[in-house]
Amino acid sequence: MPKKHVVEASSSQEIVSGQRSPSKKRKHKEVVSSTELDTTFSQDDEITFKPSQTEINDTQWTEADKEIHIWTVKHINQLMNNMEEAIMKLDDGTRTCTGLEKAINWDEVKFGRFSVYECKMMWHRIQKKVKRHRTVSEFYNAAKQVLDQDPKFFIRNQKRYTAEELYVEKKLDDFIEANPETPMQQAIEELKVKYENLSDKRKAKYEEKSTAVKKKITKSSSNKCPKPPQPVDFYIESKLPSVMEKKPELSEFQAINYCRHKYKKLKESKQIKYINKCIDHFPSYQEEVIEYLSENPEKEVKMASNYINKNEMATKWKHDGIPHKPPGTGYSIFAQNIMKDEEFTQNNPVTEYFKIISERWKEVPLEEKQKYNEESHKLKEAYKTEMKEKLLSLPEEERELLTKTVNLPTLESLEPSTKKKKTKLITDFWKPKLKEDILPATFPGEPKHKIVNSYAHFVQEHIPTLSGHRGSDKLKILGERWRQMAEEEKVKYLEKAKECEAQYQEELAKFKESLSKKDLARYEEIVKNRSKKKSSKSKTNSTITSNKKADVHEEADGASEVENGTGDEDSD
DNA sequence: ATGGTGAGTGCAGTGTTCTC
DNA sequence: GAGAACACTGCACTCACCAT
Known part of the structure; x- marks a missing residue:
């Protein structure tokens, strides 16, 4: 596996800009x-x-x-x-x-x-x-x-295109040596006849060479930036001659398509050979592009960063020992099991598969469903452990490339706690990485705002006693109780609220003191941003509510129109 | 805007096989 | 890669209620 898989576009840009453009040369000439x-x-x-x-x-x-x-x-x-x-x-x-x-x-x-x-x-x-x-x-x-x-030094640049010409070129020297009396033109003619009488297998050899020469010439004459070959191209390269020999009725184009089809049906274990060839070739491709850029400094070319596609990459990693991702849920396992049944897939149209599966899933008893879910959970955990081990065994550079190209899980996501930690270490705080990291909702270590509302304290204290009721009903009941409560009783909660507020202010002051000037500025920015967000949110909420109200009115109006027979549809 | 919470909703994403 | 049909998950958000 090549160490450097990706060549950044910027580096190729440098190559471009590193060249002096012809226009610059002309300028100097004038000066x-x-x-x-x-x-x-x-x-x-x-x-x-x-x-x-x-x-x-x-x-x-x-x-x-x-x-x-x-x-x-x-x-x-x-x-x-x-x-x-x-x-x-x-x-x-x-x-x-x-x-x-x-x-x-x-x-x-x-x-x-x-x-x-x-x-x-x-x-x-x-x-x-x-x-x-x-x-x-x-x-x-x-x-x-x-x-x-080098006897061929002065004639090497002469391009011979056809298979026949390539054969003549190869045999001419020996022929003339053996028949010194024969004139050159006659020698060529005789060799051409000899070529015609060659077996198909031998002819194919020269055809193959001819195709390669033609390819090279077209490539250089069309002056197009080289493209990275795909694994299938390597397969075609190796199989095309034998395919054309075995199936003489096919044209070259048809034979190539036949090869493509065959490659698709190839087992992953066999595709690996061509995927590896492709990977090995990538450095040569990079060199070709660099050469092209140095010859065409005016062109802006972005070098391909992915030389094999996602599936091929996944095949490669899988083959190299990366664990295969398990099915998602219990239902997925159930569906997968049914899909394995050839009779099922053969007897039903694809579009019907999941209709049937979902019907069958509905009939599965709860206990059995639970079993599928447990299996799914087990498989997921096993996958996580296996994947984590595999990722840790890779060098950091390779690991990064892997997670980027195949969308494999990151090490963080494989940690046992699935919930993301919202609080960040203060040391990590100044590292601007993601957009959401630029202005987070809270500052690390910031004291949580205490309840300053007496009613809220009342709710907090009494809501656990209403466990049997719905969330919305609970507040209904508590609201009722609050209204009936004597003012003297309410004082208790009011004082609690005041106490909390004082405590919060004290904690806040301490927290602010502990911050450096830079951190304090950052904290204040966050607080400001927080209140901005809230105000804008409340505005949008009120707009949505008013819009909803308007919608309701419109709907009501529309309904009345229909009822009254004034709607467009009805008028027709 | 704040406290609390459970239910409900919406959305994005995942998985399955196969064809175009 | 999209699309076919479906189930499922996880997250974010809303709603219900009320008083301050």
Whole structure:
């Protein structure tokens, strides 16, 4: 499994912005005036030169570059010395000029007031001049040397498209060697006939190569950003030749579709092979995109972050030992059990499944339902434990990726207490993460507001005695009792309320004292926000109530209209 | 707006298999 | 991934009541 699965879009953006756009180059070209770059003589009386317009165009000039464009013989010698050192570090005898230029550390080469770009430019000029200076025999010897090392070097870029051409290319050298008298054109014709007489199996081999070449050419010519292949593509790649051989009646397109269909029906254990191939290929895809971006700096491309889909990812994790999520509820288990029955699924239309299941579920006795629910609970707990163990065994980075991509539970959600803790540690308080975290409802450690209402105290004390009544009835009864209560008796609750208020104020003052200036400001902000929310809520509530009332009126009006025969429908 | 609480409601999300 | 039909869960919220 590749360590880095996801490449952030921002990094690819950097690649884009890291390139100098062609327009910028043109700007520089315009700025460099001919008078500035005139050939001059230095104090050393040595001949200097100005870069040609083409050289300026080829180079990425900065404002600073323009000022230091005069090279003397001394400078050239210095550059040569620096280049020698740099080349000695890298050159293993096989590097080409282009390859060397890419690998070289130009920061070590640059010197004095000459920038990297200017040094590069001068090195280009030196190479160009040396090439022109070469004699024909030197050139011939160099070419011969290349040919000895790689006989196909000078023809490698010729693209051959068809399977037949690929066959001819492969066999031509041997054929000519064996038949030195045969003219080239005739040799090609004879090889073409030979190809025609090949077995289908051997032909398929060349067809496969041809498809790959065509694919490569179309890819480069269409200049589209590479896309990550899917597991099914790897399956097609490996199976297509044999499918086409076994089913000659199918066109290539049909054969591909046939492969797709086959892949869908493949067991998960077999799909894993192709999913893994896909994952292994992802770094190559990233490289392709980076290369594409460097060639097309003007394009804004977002690199795919998911190279396999959710299901495939789940298959992969499942295969790697991630426990499979159990069915949700007792009813789900019941439904699942019925669905397992092939007779049931074959004899009923899909849309009827759950109608039938729900009917059967209704007939299940309560005790049995309870059993299903217990089983569900057991499975859930077992899953939680297993999942927790598995997640803990993974490195943190991988765990995060896993929970993000497959929507697997987080470690927190697997904790035994299912209810979320509402109070936060004061140390965690300043960590802004989620929107709701920015302004929570309460401040950690804040004293709870005490009951300042005498009636509320009365309710609090007496409501437990009315356990047999409905919630709404309880307050009805207590309201009645409160009204009948003597004023002297009420004083008790009034004093309690006052006491509570005083206690609350005291606790609040202590709490505020314990806070730092920053925390206090934060707390006050929360209190302010709380009262704002409440007032807006009460406003919306009153609007809803008034709207409801209006609705009721409208409904009543509408009903009366219908009754009176004035509604639109009735009038027709 | 506040205290209390249970019942009820609405919504989002989960699960099942299969097709398009 | 949506949609087909259904059950279920969990959460947030409302409602009922009253006096201060």
